[in-house]
Amino acid sequence: GAGVSQSPSNKVTEKGKDVELRCDPISGHTALYWYRQRLGQGLEFLIYFQGNSAPDKSGLPSDRFSAERTGESVSTLTIQRTQQEDSAVYLCASSVNYEQYFGPGTRLTVT
Amino acid sequence: DQQVKQNSPSLSVQEGRISILNCDYTNSMFDYFLWYKKYPAEGPTFLISISSIKDKNEDGRFTVFLNKSAKHLSLHIVPSQPGDSAVYFCAASLNTGTASKLTFGTGTRLQVTL
Numbered sequence: 001g002a003g004v005s006q007s008p009s010n011k012v013t014e015k016g017k018d019v020e021l022r023c024d025p026i027s028g029h030t031a032l033y034w035y036r037q038r039l040g041q042g043l044e045f046l047i048y049f050q051g052n053s054a055p056d057k058s059g060l061p062s063d064r065f066s067a068e069r070t071g072e073s074v075s076t077l078t079i080q081r082t083q084q085e086d087s088a089v090y091l092c093a094s095s096v097n098y099e100q101y102f103g104p105g106t107r108l109t110v111t
Numbered sequence: 112d113q114q115v116k117q118n119s120p121s122l123s124v125q126e127g128r129i130s131i132l133n134c135d136y137t138n139s140m141f142d143y144f145l146w147y148k149k150y151p152a153e154g155p156t157f158l159i160s161i162s163s164i165k166d167k168n169e170d171g172r173f174t175v176f177l178n179k180s181a182k183h184l185s186l187h188i189v190p191s192q193p194g195d196s197a198v199y200f201c202a203a204s205l206n207t208g209t210a211s212k213l214t215f216g217t218g219t220r221l222q223v224t225l
Contacts, residue, residue: 042217098143102154
């Protein structure tokens with residue numbers, strides 16, 4: 001069946017611009033997660049959704065980062081006024097239990 | 112504060128031998144542990160998991176061992192195959208119901224040589 005998909009796969013943007021990253025979870029998965037992986041580091045939790053509510057936003061690094069989810073479907077992660085330190089691979093995952101299934105990620109490069 | 116640690120950034124093992132990847136954690140409230148495998152330019156793929164009420168879980172060539180008193184888990188791959196070459200992440204979860212964020216280690220790059 002279809003896995004988690006993310007778009008775009010790559011995004012290069014100028015410092016100060018806003019970007020939107022999209023995640024389509026596996027159908028029927030109620031929970032959706034955003035992580036990021038900066039170069040040479042592990043995966044860093046950003047936010048998770050249960051349905052369309054976000055019980056845990058503790059990982060969002062600043063108020064420039066926000067995310068929303070429509071029902072139990074698509075989620076978008078928005079980064080406003082991007083900075084060079086935002087450059088990373090942004091990964092989305094979905095789950096119905098402890099086992100999270102990841103998408104391929106969006107590689108964001110801020111120049 | 113790194114709550115999940117993988118102290119070996121890389122490991123090289125000969126094909127056919129056993130690969131042992133280690134992971135330590137500091138939060139005794141973690142109740143579920145997972146291993147993920149990641150190839151370049153792909154998202155992590157779930158490999159195997161273990162609940163804190165168990166000390167071993169086996170799936171084919173992969174076995175995960177959990178030592179709660181030592182706050183240590185390990186992944187054994189036997190026999191190792193060249194296709195196992197990837198970055199392996201250990202992850203831990205707190206019991207917050209059906210959904211829970213994962214706390215990841217920094218990964219161990221496994222290279223299986225011919």
